[in-house]
Amino acid sequence: MCLGLFKVQHIKSNQIILLSCSPYSCFIIFPYFLSSTEMATTTAIILFTLMTLSLIWAWRILNWLWLKPKKLEKLLREQGLKGNSYRLLVGDIKDLLRIRKEARSKPMNLSDDIVPRVYSFVQQSVAKHGMSLFITS
Numbered sequence: 116m117c118l119g120l121f122k123v124q125h126i127k128s129n130q131i132i133l134l135s136c137s138p139y140s141c142f143i144i145f146p147y148f149l150s151s152t153e154m155a156t157t158t159a160i161i162l163f164t165l166m167t168l169s170l171i172w173a174w175r176i177l178n179w180l181w182l183k184p185k186k187l188e189k190l191l192r193e194q195g196l197k198g199n200s201y202r203l204l205v206g207d208i209k210d211l212l213r214i215r216k217e218a219r220s221k222p223m224n225l226s227d228d229i230v231p232r233v234y235s236f237v238q239q240s241v242a243k244h245g246m247s248l249f250i251t252s
Contacts, residue, residue, distance in 0.1 A: 180204070184251070197244035199251065206251035211236040 158214035184201045191198070199207055230238055238250055 139170070143158075188249075191249050196247050196249050198249040201251050207236070207240075208252060214239055 180203060188198075188201050199210070200210075214236045218232050222231070223232055237250075240250060
């Protein structure tokens with residue numbers, strides 16, 4: 116039987132339950148019939164384990180969504196690249212869509228220069244930050 120991340124296995128019919136979580140390979144073993152003190156201790160251990168796993172998961176998400184991109188931005192700026200600051204999840208997408216909408220709303224001239232219409236965001240970013248720039252997405 117599978118409950119979320121835990122796989123429940125019965126060992127020796129009704130005496131012991133084994134909970135094993137697959138991503139972290141942790142195992143929790145406890146008997147069915149426990150005294151109240153043993154049950155409280157077992158519950159505390161299980162709660163501590165779940166809280167620890169939750170904190171590890173939260174740290175990984177924070178690292179993936181905020182810390183790594185900000186560190187990368189800092190390293191790029193140290194190398195002399197310029198660009199907009201990192202914004203959580205959206206990056207430069209909002210600006211890109213806004214500038215693209217503005218460019219498409221204007222009529223196009225019959226010249227050969229289609230760069231302002233097709234690559235309007237890149238052209239404005241180059242004008243704002245110079246040729247050495249980074250764009251976040």
